[in-house]
Structure formats: structure tokens, C-alpha cells
Amino acid sequence: MLEILRAVESRGVRETAKRILQRSRAVFQYGIMTGRCPRNPAADIDAETVLKKGTGVKHMARVKPVEIPQLVRDIAAYQGDLVTRLALRFMALTFTRATEMINAEWDEFDERAAEWRIPPERMKMRDPHIVPLSRQALDTLAALRELNGSHRHVFYSVPGRSHISNNTMLYALYRMGYKSRMTGHGFRGLAATVLRELGYSRDVVDRQLAHAERNQVTAAYVHAEFLPERRKMMQHWADHLDALEAGAVVIPMGSSRGANIGI
Known part of the structure; x- marks a missing residue:
């Protein structure tokens, strides 16, 4: 025991x-x-x-930002279950919580508006959480629709189950060589770190991460004002991952050289 x-x-x-x-x-x-x-x-x-005492803040295992290029290449080259590979790709692009993603249903997605609206009951929030979808996320969703469009859940995989589990993705990362180094949740920490380095404000990043806002008035303001910036940020993040996968040099927005995508 x-x-x-x-x-x-x-x-x-x-x-x-x-x-x-x-x-x-x-x-x-x-x-x-x-x-x-x-x-x-x-x-x-x-x-x-x-059991060891907790620190009060749980930091899920994640690789260092410098290791992201190899991580996205390893995900792209994963030879296991296709739905699992697409799930890891989608998680990297959207950096939602694993439980929010694996329970996703098709009626939550508006592909014309390029939005995923996660129901408030799954988020433990009063309003749906909006995830702007990049072109890459929409492409991934289209591939999943070809596989699972007839099922209720986007990430349906094993007969007898409604969808894949968090462990499905975790064990896939293990097989890629990331045991104790990376989890599905780790994409959130990576995205938060890198997006701040790319010049996005903490408020915009935190709102996309769906971090709880103590002040409800501020929360409503943030939701209303930051959605256009979040759309831009999510597309920039997806382009950034593609550039890293291709081996490009990426320069932060604050750089004097002025570029912010791969060169």
C-alpha cells in the first residue's frame, strides 16, 4: 500500500x-x-x-523553454495512437488544463469563429472560458473530426471509454523519453513563461490561462478588453511553436532587431 x-x-x-x-x-x-x-x-x-510535505504551490514537471523545439518535434514524430498525438499537439497549441481538454465535446467548438467555449461547469467559473483557435489548432481539430466526428467527444479513442485520459498523454510523453520531465499540464507553465518573454502582458496571459480573478469587476473588464489580444497571442504562440520545430531562430518582440517570429 x-x-x-x-x-x-x-x-x-x-x-x-x-x-x-x-x-x-x-x-x-x-x-x-x-x-x-x-x-x-x-x-x-x-x-x-x-508523504512529503507540499509547498502550497504545485508545479507540474515541464522541460525548459530551450527544450521546446525537440519536444514539438518528438510529438510530431510520435508513432503511437494518432488521437493521442493530436491531443498532445492540441494541448501544446491551447495550453488548457488536461481535464478541460480531454472532456471536450464537438458542440463546444465554433470553427467559423475560431473559438472553443469551455462550459463554465467544467471550469468552475460563472461564464464559459473562450479559447481562441489558431490556424494550426483548427487544422488539428479538422484531423480529429475526420477520426472522431461521429462521436460525442473530440478525443474519443478506446472503445468502451468516452475519451482518452490524462494518463494516456502522460504515458505517451514517457515513451518519448520525458518521464519526470514533462506532463500535459506542463504546457501551461511553458506557455506562460515564453509568452511573457515574447512581450505579452501578465494580464493577457493569465486571462488565457483562466487564472481566477479575485475582483469580479476586474474579471469582467479583462474578459471584454483582452479577447482581441488573446486571439493575436494564440496565433503568435502557434507560429512560434512551428518556427521552433523548423529550427528557426526566434527573437522576442522587445528585441532591437524587431522580429518576433522565426528567421
């Missing part, structure tokens, strides 16, 4: 390990009540003692 918990914790998800322990206690307790097991081994484990 302890070995299992520590294996989960090693992936950087301490809270998940704690929830597994809690549920295991309940399962074993039921087993005792029904005569299926003599004792509850999970009851002897104190999560606060055996």
Missing part, C-alpha cells in the same frame, strides 16, 4: 495520493464489515507522516 502511494506521489500529485489512501481505508473497512478481510492496512498509514 505504501509503495503504491509513494509511486503516485512521485508524479507530483500528493493530493491524489492522499485521496487514494482515504478511499482505500473505506474499501478495506467495508471488507472487514462484510467478512472479506481481517484488517484495514490503510488505517495504519498516516499520510502526513509518510
Whole structure:
């Protein structure tokens, strides 16, 4: 039991390990009540003692920005399941949370408007979260529609399941050689870092990341005012990834040389 918990914790998800322990206690307790097991081994484990203390801020594993070119090349060359490869590509382009993406349904997308509106209930927000779609994201979506257009979920893959799981993408990254170095969630941190370096304001980047805004008036203002900038930013990000994949030199917007895409 302890070995299992520590294996989960090693992936950087301490809270998940704690929830597994809690549920295991309940399962074993039921087993005792029904005569299926003599004792509850999970009851002897104190999560606060055996699991490492969290820092209060969870930083998912991610490669360094300098490693992005090889990462996007590895994703493009991935020889596993095609839906998984397209999912990783789409996540890199949109940097949404994994749970938000893998649950995506076709009716959330307006391809003419180049928008993905994630329902508020999945975001734990009052309003839908708008993800402007770059040309590259729309191309990826078109490829997924050819594969899964008849299914409810965009990232449907394995018969018997509604969609791929977060672990599907995680294990694909493992097979590419990124175990303990990159997660699906890691694209968010990479995008936040690089987009700031490319000259985008923290407010614009944070709004696209759907970070909670404490002041509701400010939140409404940010939503209304920053959408055009976010559209520009998302296309710039997609072009930036393509330039890096092709091996171009990328110069930030603040550079005296004036270029901001690959040269």
C-alpha cells in the first residue's frame, strides 16, 4: 500500500495520493464489515507522516523553454495512437488544463469563429472560458473530426471509454523519453513563461490561462478588453511553436532587431 502511494506521489500529485489512501481505508473497512478481510492496512498509514510535505504551490514537471523545439518535434514524430498525438499537439497549441481538454465535446467548438467555449461547469467559473483557435489548432481539430466526428467527444479513442485520459498523454510523453520531465499540464507553465518573454502582458496571459480573478469587476473588464489580444497571442504562440520545430531562430518582440517570429 505504501509503495503504491509513494509511486503516485512521485508524479507530483500528493493530493491524489492522499485521496487514494482515504478511499482505500473505506474499501478495506467495508471488507472487514462484510467478512472479506481481517484488517484495514490503510488505517495504519498516516499520510502526513509518510508523504512529503507540499509547498502550497504545485508545479507540474515541464522541460525548459530551450527544450521546446525537440519536444514539438518528438510529438510530431510520435508513432503511437494518432488521437493521442493530436491531443498532445492540441494541448501544446491551447495550453488548457488536461481535464478541460480531454472532456471536450464537438458542440463546444465554433470553427467559423475560431473559438472553443469551455462550459463554465467544467471550469468552475460563472461564464464559459473562450479559447481562441489558431490556424494550426483548427487544422488539428479538422484531423480529429475526420477520426472522431461521429462521436460525442473530440478525443474519443478506446472503445468502451468516452475519451482518452490524462494518463494516456502522460504515458505517451514517457515513451518519448520525458518521464519526470514533462506532463500535459506542463504546457501551461511553458506557455506562460515564453509568452511573457515574447512581450505579452501578465494580464493577457493569465486571462488565457483562466487564472481566477479575485475582483469580479476586474474579471469582467479583462474578459471584454483582452479577447482581441488573446486571439493575436494564440496565433503568435502557434507560429512560434512551428518556427521552433523548423529550427528557426526566434527573437522576442522587445528585441532591437524587431522580429518576433522565426528567421
